[in-house]
Amino acid sequence: MRAGTTEASAPHSFVDGVRLGRGPLLRVANPADLSTVAEVPTAEPADFQRAVRAARRAFDGWSRTPAAERASLVLGFLSALEARRERLADTVVAETGALLSSARTLQVAGAIEQARAAVRIHASLPEEEHNPVPLDGLVAGGRVAASVLSWEPLGVVAAMPAYNVPLFLALWKVVPALLTGNTVVLRPSPLAPLAVLAAGEAAEEAGLPPGVLNVLAEEGTAGAVLMTTAPEVDAVSFTGSSAVGAAIAAQAAPTHKRLMLELGGKSAGVYLPDAVDGAADGIAVVMRAMAGQGCVLQTRVLVPQESKRRVLRDAADRVAALRLGDPRDPATDVGPLISDAQVRRCEDHVAAALAHGGRVVAGGRARPDLGGHFFEPTVVDLDDTANPLAQEETFGPVVSVIGYRDLDHAVELANDTVYGLSGAVFGAADRALAVARRIRSGAVLVNGGYFGPFASSGGWRHSGRSRERGREGIRAYQQVKHLTAVSR
Incomplete structure (x- = not known):
């Protein structure tokens, strides 16, 4: 007590x-x-x-x-x-x-x-x-x-x-x-x-x-x-x-x-070519939301292949600026995870990503020195969705970035999961809606969409x-x- x-x-x-x-x-x-x-x-x-x-x-x-x-x-x-x-x-x-x-x-x-x-x-x-x-x-x-x-x-x-x-x-x-x-x-x-x-x-x-x-x-x-x-x-x-x-x-x-x-969920955030400048901020939003402990969060970020290097650079800068610490402090951006077991899960998922060819561009470490169950906001560069980090729900501040060739490929990557809880598409409304309709998920937000009491949500398949x-x-x-x- x-x-x-x-x-x-x-x-x-x-x-x-x-x-x-x-x-x-x-x-x-x-x-x-x-x-x-x-x-x-x-x-x-x-x-x-x-x-x-x-x-x-x-x-x-x-x-x-x-x-x-x-x-x-x-x-x-x-x-x-x-x-x-x-x-x-x-x-x-x-x-x-x-x-x-x-x-x-x-x-x-x-x-x-x-x-x-x-x-x-x-x-x-x-x-x-x-x-x-x-x-x-x-x-x-x-x-x-x-x-x-x-x-x-x-x-x-x-x-x-x-x-x-x-x-x-x-x-x-x-x-x-x-x-x-x-x-x-x-x-x-x-x-x-x-x-x-x-x-x-x-x-x-x-x-x-x-x-x-x-x-x-x-x-x-x-x-x-x-x-x-x-x-x-x-x-x-x-x-x-x-x-x-x-x-x-x-x-x-x-x-x-x-x-x-x-x-569970492993939601994709699909950034069309005209919206790719918002990807780094979108990644930061995932980190700030319950330290990534959200089943609907877009932890797989899909961007045009030709823009991927720039997105990774911008995301690394944006994530490095996030402050990890006391959730009562107004200056804190990312709080702790719920338990030591959840910290270890993040460590294991990042290690598995690296073992399968992934590359950490920001974060990647537990922070016991902060006195609680903290894990750094982490961005991982993946070649494709075959990497286990793109398939398994981490439930922490770990986001993967994957490049797509064209919109058909983006849809294919977004749907390459056993989950189907949520997702998002960012870009010009007509094209974004067309992509959203092809994503197999119980909810898809377009340019932010609506999350409120008058719109239902729910999962498909393993979600x-x-x-x-x-x-x-x-x-x-x-x-x-x-x-x-x-x-x-």
């Missing part, structure tokens, strides 16, 4: 409206200086089972609650989080190493603002829709008097966000699920549980009925496995690595759960399934019932 934190205000798990605090302590470390941010009492497997059963019991009442009343309670829940905004921003910086500016805007204020937009989106969607049938259709001696599609909740949702933007990801699972009448068991990442645990406090304060939202922290994976295998759970929403997503899919298969999986945000992100938490009435 951090100095000055009282037992009453310490983070706790919540099950069925009751705070838990009897399990072994989970130490949450500050990745910038390795100090202890908090020690969190963890939930035991039996607590996860209790949470699932509580959510199951609460479902009938919550799903029958009028949609407007559910929305009002969800807005109260978001207001309770809003009242904790500064504390939450400080918490996100301490547990993830996010830059303070990012924590205040995207990670907290932006998360709450986008969740409020989800309430508006849900209110605009009909609970029932007319389903036309042929007027001359005779059915069992009568005629069809009504044919209706009814959108109904799935049931109990197991939600597991990743560590990089923990509150943002949690709200984009919890809020659509609650609005549509589902109940939720929420498990934060053991690497960054604190901001997500605050959702339990906010739910309690807002008066959500017991069992509607249960939040449990754990250090291992026993609870997570129970959430993905329990027959009482109807759906799993997970953000994380493709390997873990595959394991979840296998665990959920015997009970045929709905899966919403946002998994997952289903959608988050927008209309599709709401409908993902519903199932369709066809109601037919016959006149006789």
Whole structure:
């Protein structure tokens, strides 16, 4: 527990409206200086089972609650989080190493603002829709008097966000699920549980009925496995690595759960000849965004072959000017990685790139001398996408630059991946859009595009399934019932 934190205000798990605090302590470390941010009492497997059963019991009442009343309670829940905004921003910086500016805007204020937009989106969607049938259709001696599609909740949702933007990801699972009448068991990442645990406090304060939202922290994976295998759970929403997503899919298969999986990515940023001067700045943006710990970030930069040498020179200069250090310091450009394991992953990926003919033009080293889990912003020159650095997700401040011969070759390189989460094309709008349409990915941004609550995103292939945000992100938490009435 951090100095000055009282037992009453310490983070706790919540099950069925009751705070838990009897399990072994989970130490949450500050990745910038390795100090202890908090020690969190963890939930035991039996607590996860209790949470699932509580959510199951609460479902009938919550799903029958009028949609407007559910929305009002969800807005109260978001207001309770809003009242904790500064504390939450400080918490996100301490547990993830996010830059303070990012924590205040995207990670907290932006998360709450986008969740409020989800309430508006849900209110605009009909609970029932007319389903036309042929007027001359005779059915069992009568005629069809009504044919209706009814959108109904799935049931109990197991939600597991990743560590990089923990509150943002949690709200984009919890809020659509609650609005549509589902109940939720929420498990934060053991690497960054604190901001997500605050959702339990906010739910309690807002008066959500017991069992509607249960939040449990754990250090291992026993609870997570129970959430993905329990027959009482109807759906799993997970953000994380493709390997873990595959394991979840296998665990959920015997009970045929709905899966919403946002998994890994190796997104390409394609710079057309008229936009190549922006490539160096684009690379710097990747470094600054959660120190490269983002599944949608463009970590493969594709530029015309004749411009590649200049891009590498400009990128090296731009990256060398980035300041690595304390995420609370306004002068810092790149903060720490979440763990020592993530630093080692960056080291291993850079070493593999060099072993296969790559060349480091900037960075390339861990920086333990800075006192935390730091890795230098790194730019690697690759000959082609056969290099393992162009194929494997690093999740750190490591960007590869690859040259293309023409636009057909650029599309071929962009699509040479098992992933399909996101991508970007920069250049004159008409040509950039034409290239973007050929990229096999769940989302492609053109000249920056739009990233917000009214546009959904989601992965193809190894990057997952289903959608988050927008209309599709709401409908993902519903199932369709066809109601037919016959006149006789």
